[in-house]
Amino acid sequence: MSSISSGNFSQIAGSYADTAAVYSKSETTKTDETSGKKKVSGQTIGNPKLSEKASKYYEQLKKKYSNMNFILVSEDQKENAKANAAGYANSNNMVVLIDEDKIERMASDENYRKQYEGIIANAASGISQLASSLSATGTSVKGFGMQVNDNGTASYFAVLEKSSAAQKERIEKKAVEKKEAKKTAQKKAEKKKNEERLEKKRKETGDVDDTDDTETVTVTASSIEELLEKIKDQEQLFLSDTVKTPQEKNVGQNVDFSV
Structure with missing residues (x-):
């Protein structure tokens, strides 16, 4: 029986270790490829990934409800998406926020798929x-949307634009404020005149800064019927706000429209 020197043994052990490492890496790569989850096309929140089967189903789902704007949400962003759902609303299509886990299950579970497609429909x-x-x-509604929940339900939201009467009053009030500010500015040093000329130019071109005063309000609800009632309530607030005196408006009114 031949003996193996310590030097040869170390060399053989090293070769085996290298081979095992390559095999392990190969198996890991193979597992990653066969587990098969990849990024999807379209709008997303977070970094959602779907298997090949789920990806194909998701594309079919979007085509089936082509009048809706689907946004796929990664599992770790579900709560964030819910908290900021109204930010995804648009005026063209109803928004549907749905997470990757539901799409995966809908792709493989027929009963589950029927249940959740029914919710969407x-x-x-x-x-x-x-x-x-x-x-x-x-x-005036800027956009509608829904988020598919875990318990077989959906949450709904609407982004409302303030009524034209309230909008007109706000613009007029802001115009008065700008006029007063301009009078004050004219009393200041000569360098302010240049700023006034720039302000006048902005007004002439319609480039008026509105960023400090948002014109939308978000309403959320657990049903479409509840959403309608909350929209009506908010519209009444818009209208009542236009007939308040400045003193009354200073009092303010806080209403919680959260679900």
Whole structure:
């Protein structure tokens, strides 16, 4: 029986270790590839990834409800998406926030898929009717949306633009404030004149800074019926705000529209 010197043994052990490392790396790479989750096309929140099967299903889902704007949410961003849901609303299509885990399960579980597609379909129909009825009353809505929840329900939201009467009053008030500010500025040093000329130019071109005063209010609800009632309540606040005296407006009124 031949003996192995310590030097040869170390060399053999080293070769084995290298081979094992390469094999381990190969298996890891193979696992990553076969586990198969990849980034998806379209709007996302966070860094959601889907398997090939789920990706194909997700594309089919978006085509099936092509009049809706789907946004895929990563698991770690679900609460963040819920807290900032209204920021994703747009005037063209109803927004649907849905997380990656639900899409994965919908792709493989037929009963689960039917349940959640039913939620989406009912929301689409309900929001469409709601939008039509509000349009007839002159209520200005910037956008609608929904978020698919974990318990087989959905949350709804709407972003409202302030009524034209309230908007007009705010613009007029701001114009008066700007006029007074201009009078004050004229009394200051000569260097202020240049700023006044720039201000005048901005007004002539329509480039007026409005960033300090938002013109939207977000309403959230756990049902479309509740959403309608909250929209009506908010619209009444808009209207009542236009007839208050300056003293009354200073008192303020806080209403919690959270679910």
